[in-house]
Amino acid sequence: MTSSTQDSNTIFLTEQEAERIRNTVKTRIEQSLARKNHVRESRDPVGAKQQATGASLMADMGGAPDPDMTESAQTKDALPALGVGSTYAPCTSSLKDLQPMKLSELRMETHHRGRRLAVNRMGPVVTLTARSWMMVQDENGNDAERLEICLHKERYGEDLLESTKDFVIKEPYFTLTDQGEATIRIDHPSDLVTVNQEDQKQEKHVEEVDVVGEEKRAKRCKDRGNAALKEGDLPVAYQEYTEGIKIASQEAIVQANLDLARDIHRNRAHINLLLAQFDEAKLDGKASLTKRDDQKSKDLDSKAYFRAGSAAYNLAQFVEARDLFLSLQKLSPSDKDANTYLKRIQSRLKEQQNGNYEFKKLRAGVSSARPRVDAASFTTNTEIKDSLGRDRGLFALHQIAEGDLIMAEKAFTVVFGHEPTALTGMTYDVRDDLIRVSPLGLTKAIVQKLLNNPSQIESVMRSYSDWTGTETSKHVHTTADGPVIDVFRVHDIVSRNAFGPGAQFGEETAHKASTGFWPHAAYINHSCLPNARKEYIGDLMLLYATRAIEPGEEIFHAYDENADFDARQASLRRTWGFECKCEVCEAERADGAEIRRKRVGLVAEADAFVEKESWAGVKRLVLRRAQKLVRDIEGSYEGERWDGLPKKGAEGLKVWIGKASVRK
Numbered sequence: 248m249t250s251s252t253q254d255s256n257t258i259f260l261t262e263q264e265a266e267r268i269r270n271t272v273k274t275r276i277e278q279s280l281a282r283k284n285h286v287r288e289s290r291d292p293v294g295a296k297q298q299a300t301g302a303s304l305m306a307d308m309g310g311a312p313d314p315d316m317t318e319s320a321q322t323k324d325a326l327p328a329l330g331v332g333s334t335y336a337p338c339t340s341s342l343k344d345l346q347p348m349k350l351s352e353l354r355m356e357t358h359h360r361g362r363r364l365a366v367n368r369m370g371p372v373v374t375l376t377a378r379s380w381m382m383v384q385d386e387n388g389n390d391a392e393r394l395e396i397c398l399h400k401e402r403y404g405e406d407l408l409e410s411t412k413d414f415v416i417k418e419p420y421f422t423l424t425d426q427g428e429a430t431i432r433i434d435h436p437s438d439l440v441t442v443n444q445e446d447q448k449q450e451k452h453v454e455e456v457d458v459v460g461e462e463k464r465a466k467r468c469k470d471r472g473n474a475a476l477k478e479g480d481l482p483v484a485y486q487e488y489t490e491g492i493k494i495a496s497q498e499a500i501v502q503a504n505l506d507l508a509r510d511i512h513r514n515r516a517h518i519n520l521l522l523a524q525f526d527e528a529k530l531d532g533k534a535s536l537t538k539r540d541d542q543k544s545k546d547l548d549s550k551a552y553f554r555a556g557s558a559a560y561n562l563a564q565f566v567e568a569r570d571l572f573l574s575l576q577k578l579s580p581s582d583k584d585a586n587t588y589l590k591r592i593q594s595r596l597k598e599q600q601n602g603n604y605e606f607k608k609l610r611a612g613v614s615s616a617r618p619r620v621d622a623a624s625f626t627t628n629t630e631i632k633d634s635l636g637r638d639r640g641l642f643a644l645h646q647i648a649e650g651d652l653i654m655a656e657k658a659f660t661v662v663f664g665h666e667p668t669a670l671t672g673m674t675y676d677v678r679d680d681l682i683r684v685s686p687l688g689l690t691k692a693i694v695q696k697l698l699n700n701p702s703q704i705e706s707v708m709r710s711y712s713d714w715t716g717t718e719t720s721k722h723v724h725t726t727a728d729g730p731v732i733d734v735f736r737v738h739d740i741v742s743r744n745a746f747g748p749g750a751q752f753g754e755e756t757a758h759k760a761s762t763g764f765w766p767h768a769a770y771i772n773h774s775c776l777p778n779a780r781k782e783y784i785g786d787l788m789l790l791y792a793t794r795a796i797e798p799g800e801e802i803f804h805a806y807d808e809n810a811d812f813d814a815r816q817a818s819l820r821r822t823w824g825f826e827c828k829c830e831v832c833e834a835e836r837a838d839g840a841e842i843r844r845k846r847v848g849l850v851a852e853a854d855a856f857v858e859k860e861s862w863a864g865v866k867r868l869v870l871r872r873a874q875k876l877v878r879d880i881e882g883s884y885e886g887e888r889w890d891g892l893p894k895k896g897a898e899g900l901k902v903w904i905g906k907a908s909v910r911k
């Protein structure tokens with residue numbers, strides 16, 4: 248995260264608490280490695296079920312301590328603490344290409360690559376803040392195992408574990424919990440596939456399709472889906488429609504009743520819009536088109552165009568959205584919604600092409616209840632290119648005058664501090680032995696959005712990340728079973744690319760800080776001598792030129808604005824993993840520790856002075872002291888290396904002097 252969310256918001260852990268987190272993670276790794284490849288010990292199913300039932304009751308009553316939680320020293324608020332950095336790639340094969348295995352074949356501290364394990368849940372799910380777990384058994388039924396899923400357990404708007412009983416785990420990872428108990432552990436949500444038992448039964452009879460019976464079955468799914476929608480039960484409506492589409496899309500049913508699948512696709516498009524699954528909503532809308540000329544078909548197609556168009560709009564695919572709404576307008580020229588949408592699209596296209604925003608209206612429209620703006624991103628002034636020593640960076644394509652808008656970007660995702668999804672955690676990274684504050688709520692929201700909209704995976708995964716995945720997993724974003732999301736990559740992308748959009752809607756605490764991810768702006772590198780500054784309107788990031796920028800020049804903003812060189816370097820190293828070598832940092836480095844220490848002391852004195860002394864009617868002596876302090880600070884920047892560079896630290900004092908009037 249950028250310093251803007253961290254400066255005033257640092258979360259302190261006591262030494263003991265930090266040590267406890269470190270030890271827990273290290274011990275877990277040591278113990279599981281020591282038992283690597285050990286044969287699994289079977290569990291008594293009755294005892295296992297009782298254990299889950301007891302733990303679930305305790306968790307529901309708030310009675311059992313959540314083993315992942317830790318307390319910060321300052322506020323005594325409880326935060327989840329997680330070990331990170333023990334990365335592994337998600338499974339990139341489809342279920343059908345994996346070989347089945349049994350619980351008894353699990354080996355400790357092993358990723359069972361190329362294998363799949365079918366299990367069903369016994370007893371309840373124990374829901375904890377960062378991890379949830381349950382007991383499962385395989386088809387033999389005389390054995391049981393613990394299955395734990397970390398953070399990402401929502402799908403189709405509901406809790407994946409609670410809503411289903413039958414699962415297949417792709418390439419199961421068998422390891423220990425932080426408390427030393429054996430467990431199957433799932434980090435990547437795509438490694439857990441839910442199974443519909445009806446499906447399995449049906450698949451056995453694919454050869455002899457009973458057309459009349461199947462048509463009836465699909466219609467029943469559709470009716471049940473409609474009823475669930477009426478009740479507001481979107482997950483059930485989604486499941487029923489999906490099942491109905493599957494049945495109605497069989498060749499024999501399509502031959503007999505082509506419109507049945509179309510009708511269900513049209514209905515599911517609506518559910519998908521409500522579930523923010525825009526990729527599928529768009530496909531559903533298009534799949535339901537009849538393209539016939541009778542009025543009833545035209546009305547149905549209008550609905551389909553509307554749903555597909557809204558989905559495209561939400562995916563910021565404004566040209567496609569315009570075409571879809573124009574098709575709708577052709578069928579229903581007086582459709583008011585189409586005309587409203589077309590006007591909105593026109594505005595978005597203008598914003599996208601020229602950065603033509605109605606800022607006043609946008610500012611007036613945001614509030615804590617509506618913190619996200621209806622706006623497009625404007626990125627055509629810039630391009631992404633290699634930046635020497637900094638991997639990639641953002642560069643100006645044209646001349647940009649001082650004060651002009653360089654780019655504007657609507658966030659891929661923002662979690663605002665006041666929203667229920669905000670969740671801050673402490674992560675201990677085994678790769679660099681550091682404990683950090685981590686916006687777990689943002690990571691969760693990004694993973695969720697990618698699961699819902701797999702077309703976005705590639706552009707998000709291009710961002711800088713310490714863990715890049717394996718050669719295969721880097722490029723495989725989907726299998727026959729759905730999207731593949733590497734959550735470790737998302738976590739590392741968040742660590743190095745998230746910004747804080749500031750406290751726009753009232754005060755924030757470190758435990759509930761607003762954070763977001765802007766994929767284009769994520770390419771902007773840091774400089775302590777930046778040529779750009781950021782502003783936010785809700786989730787829209789605006790980047791302005793702080794001086795004239797030439798075509799081809801790299802754009803920089805300051806990740807950390809701390810005037811103290813050593814503190815700034817430490818923060819850049821810790822949060823961003825690099826050492827700044829900009830001209831200012833090189834000059835400060837050349838100054839040496841002694842001069843820097845003296846300067847930090849003088850700046851602190853100046854800050855304290857401004858804080859303490861009133862500028863109204865000051866004594867001449869006091870004014871002289873202020874003037875001397877300014878001279879001392881500026882004088883500490885000695886030598887040619889400082890020519891043309893800003894001599895920072897006395898700004899506040901200079902403003903104070905400007906206002907001061909001497910007492911007569």
Ligand SMILES: C[S@@+](CC[C@H](N)C(=O)[O-])C[C@H]1O[C@@H](n2cnc3c(N)ncnc32)[C@H](O)[C@@H]1O
Nearest residue numbers: 637638639711743744769770771772773823825
């Ligand atoms: C938000 S990303 C910036 C874009 C990144 N360079 C890329 O290739 O995607 C932040 C990461 O860029 C690198 N970076 C940013 N500013 C840098 C600088 N001044 N010097 C060296 N590396 C820098 C660091 O690896 C940092 O963690």
